[in-house]
Amino acid sequence: MSAPVLQLDDVHRTYVTGDTVTHALGGVSMTIDTGEFVAIVGPSGSGKSTLMNLVGCLDRPTAGDVRIAGHRVSDLDDDQLTDLRSRAIGFVFQQFQLLPRTSALDNVAAPLLYQGLSSRDARRRAAKVLTDLGLDDRSRHDRTMLSGGQQQRVAIARAIVTDPAIVLADEPTGALDSKSGQMVMDLLDTLNQEGRTVVLITHDADVAGRAQRRILVRDGLIEADEHGPADLRRTGVAAA
Numbered sequence: 001m002s003a004p005v006l007q008l009d010d011v012h013r014t015y016v017t018g019d020t021v022t023h024a025l026g027g028v029s030m031t032i033d034t035g036e037f038v039a040i041v042g043p044s045g046s047g048k049s050t051l052m053n054l055v056g057c058l059d060r061p062t063a064g065d066v067r068i069a070g071h072r073v074s075d076l077d078d079d080q081l082t083d084l085r086s087r088a089i090g091f092v093f094q095q096f097q098l099l100p101r102t103s104a105l106d107n108v109a110a111p112l113l114y115q116g117l118s119s120r121d122a123r124r125r126a127a128k129v130l131t132d133l134g135l136d137d138r139s140r141h142d143r144t145m146l147s148g149g150q151q152q153r154v155a156i157a158r159a160i161v162t163d164p165a166i167v168l169a170d171e172p173t174g175a176l177d178s179k180s181g182q183m184v185m186d187l188l189d190t191l192n193q194e195g196r197t198v199v200l201i202t203h204d205a206d207v208a209g210r211a212q213r214r215i216l217v218r219d220g221l222i223e224a225d226e227h228g229p230a231d232l233r234r235t236g237v238a239a240a
Contacts, residue, residue: 002070003033003226004012004067004068005165006031006032006068006106006166006185007031008025008028008054008064008066009066010027010028011025011061011065011066012025012062012064013047013050013054013061013062017209023088024047025054025220026048026219026221027221028217028221028222030222030225032197035195035196035197036198036210036212036213037189037192037197037198037200037213037216039200039208039211039215039217040201040202040217040219041205041208041214041215041216043203046218047052047219047220048217049201052168052201054066056085056089057081058082059087060074061074062156068088068166069088087115087143087162087164088166089166089168090160090164090167090168091159091170091191091197092155092159092167092172093155094170094172096143096148096155096175098154098158101142102143103119103140103141103142104135104138104139104140104141104154104157105139106126106128107143107154107155107158108126108130108156109122109123109161113159115162126161129157129160129161130154131236132157133153133156133157133187134153138154148175149176149177149183149184152173152176154208156171156187166197166198167191167197168199170201171201171203171204172184172188173200173202181207188210189210199237212228213225
């Protein structure tokens with residue numbers, strides 16, 4: 001392990017809607033080192049989605065410090081935060097979020113174009129990542145021509161093409177059958193073994209059990225932080 005890629009120090013997140021105040025996170029502190037495979041797990045309403053938004057630079061804390069790849073989020077303006085998100089975080093979503101009527105190749109190249117690479121260089125890098133993930137024969141297909149598992153693998157290719165500090169996967173197997181879900185988790189395992197930091201958000205104990213470390217969130221707080229073989233039955237988190 002090397003320097004921390006993610007640090008949260010006494011992080012709170014409160015939402016105010018009219019007269020209603022919701023304390024989604026009530027003082028969360030944690031550190032994730034480069035090269036870890038971590039599952040953030042918890043039931044619905046536990047605060048894990050709020051935590052994901054903070055880790056993914058999609059939101060800011062109400063109080064406390066969040067540092068991503070050495071950058072203190074509270075020191076950044078909106079444009080700087082957007083730039084950090086595009087360079088440091090590779091997102092993998094439950095519903096894939098692929099661009100419609102767009103080939104797998106161009107879906108994967110899109111983040112590189114956003115960063116200013118030429119179309120030629122972006123497509124060359126995207127083609128290499130698709131080949132590495134066994135999708136070279138699907139590069140010209142749009143999402144309507146891909147299975148769910150293939151779409152998620154394209155989404156993972158898009159997430160890693162910028163070489164981000166963190167691959168952040170939000171329920172990545174939730175829309176897949178068990179076989180495709182297993183393939184996606186095998187791929188995340190492989191990426192981690194190659195040195196990538198993977199942070200997985202899930203309510204599924206079986207999926208969380210694939211990670212080296214599991215952080216259980218409940219009622220806006222970290223209830224447990226466990227390493228090694230998983231036994232989440234006692235946490236009350238049900239397998240989906």
